[in-house]
Amino acid sequence: MNLGPQQTFRALADPTRRQILMFLKKDSMTLGEIAGHFDMTRAAVKKHLVMLEDGLLITSRAEGRERIHKLQPAGLKSAIEWLGYFDQFWDERLASLKTAIESETGEQE
Amino acid sequence: MNLGPQQTFRALADPTRRQILMFLKKDSMTLGEIAGHFDMTRAAVKKHLVMLEDGLLITSRAEGRERIHKLQPAGLKSAIEWLGYFDQFWDERLASLKTAIESETGEQE
DNA sequence: TTAATATGATACTTTTTGGTATCATTATGA
DNA sequence: TCATAATGATACCAAAAAGTATCATATTAA
Numbered sequence: 001m002n003l004g005p006q007q008t009f010r011a012l013a014d015p016t017r018r019q020i021l022m023f024l025k026k027d028s029m030t031l032g033e034i035a036g037h038f039d040m041t042r043a044a045v046k047k048h049l050v051m052l053e054d055g056l057l058i059t060s061r062a063e064g065r066e067r068i069h070k071l072q073p074a075g076l077k078s079a080i081e082w083l084g085y086f087d088q089f090w091d092e093r094l095a096s097l098k099t100a101i102e103s104e105t106g107e108q109e
Numbered sequence: 110m111n112l113g114p115q116q117t118f119r120a121l122a123d124p125t126r127r128q129i130l131m132f133l134k135k136d137s138m139t140l141g142e143i144a145g146h147f148d149m150t151r152a153a154v155k156k157h158l159v160m161l162e163d164g165l166l167i168t169s170r171a172e173g174r175e176r177i178h179k180l181q182p183a184g185l186k187s188a189i190e191w192l193g194y195f196d197q198f199w200d201e202r203l204a205s206l207k208t209a210i211e212s213e214t215g216e217q218e
Numbered sequence: 219t220t221a222a223t224a225t226g227a228t229a230c231t232t233t234t235t236g237g238t239a240t241c242a243t244t245a246t247g248a
Numbered sequence: 249t250c251a252t253a254a255t256g257a258t259a260c261c262a263a264a265a266a267g268t269a270t271c272a273t274a275t276t277a278a
Contacts, residue, residue: 006124013122014236015115018191025195032254044237046256051235065245065254073197080199082127083189086134086182123266141224153267155226160265174224174275 005078011055012079016040017048021057024071031067114187120164121188125149126157130166133180140176 011017020034035045049069052058056075060067120126129143144154158178161167165184169176193199 009118009122009127013118016236018118022194030254040236041238042255043239043257047236062255065243067255071195073195076192076195080192083185083192085131086180086185125266139224149266150268151225152227152269156266171225174273176225 005082007051008055008057008075008079009082011051011057014048014051016045017052020045020048020052021071024058024069028068028070031069034069114191116160117164117166117184117188118191120160120166123157123160125154126161129154129157129161130180133167133178137177137179140178143178 016038019037023029023034023037031042031046031049034049035042038045049058049060053060056078057072058069058075059072060069125147128146132138132143132146140151140155140158143158144151147154158167158169162169165187166181167178167184168181169178
């Protein structure tokens with residue numbers, strides 16, 4: 001079922017597409033709304049949206065004549081999983097988390 | 110100093126390059142050794158190595174007439190950082206870590 | 219020294235990507 | 249109804265990416 005992280009990594013490789021993900025993090029949007037944030041045609045933005053859907057990073061549903069595009073962060077899972085093979089860079093993030101959890105459990109008990 | 114994750118994401122978008130990173134995770138290698146694992150010319154592999162260096166994912170040092178390529182996992186930092194803006198997918202990974210840390214601190218105190 | 223080896227560099231080809239322009243389709247609102 | 253608005257689809261173009269072929273350079277080993 002999971003065909004690996006290829007489409008996901010490819011979708012993430014373009015700055016416009018990453019920007020779109022950031023926008024969709026705040027709110028779901030129509031094609032027109034998304035295109036309004038960029039200096040390119042709707043057709044170009046549409047193609048980016050298709051690649052983001054291929055990468056399982058967004059979903060969309062028709063609503064009348066509009067189509068609402070929504071972030072699907074779970075699609076990042078395969079990429080994150082692949083990155084997980086390289087344990088080292090998790091250190092910093094995990095270190096701060098460890099501190100947070102330890103102080104938290106300290107207060108609770 | 111940090112020019113953002115663009116080069117890193119781009120480097121990660123190709124399956125051959127991700128495969129190279131997996132190889133280098135086990136051991137540093139020369140161009141010839143790496144190329145030996147792929148069905149393409151050395152020149153092609155060389156180009157992939159250049160892109161991996163651009164993405165700060167590997168470093169290399171000349172050693173006689175050979176050049177040793179070494180994984181530089183810290184280069185993934187900017188990409189991981191960007192992915193960090195989407196907190197949700199960390200849940201699963203972080204949940205298991207939380208369990209591990211809590212039981213650990215429980216035993217210590 | 220000199221032949222072999224490993225890499226570097228460059229020119230060229232093909233495919234993919236990112237983009238525009240254009241037309242078709244569908245839904246909406248006056 | 250019918251003009252308009254939103255999206256879908258397709259053909260086309262330019263630039264980047266992925267790869268080959270070839271030649272140059274530098275190091276090693278006989």
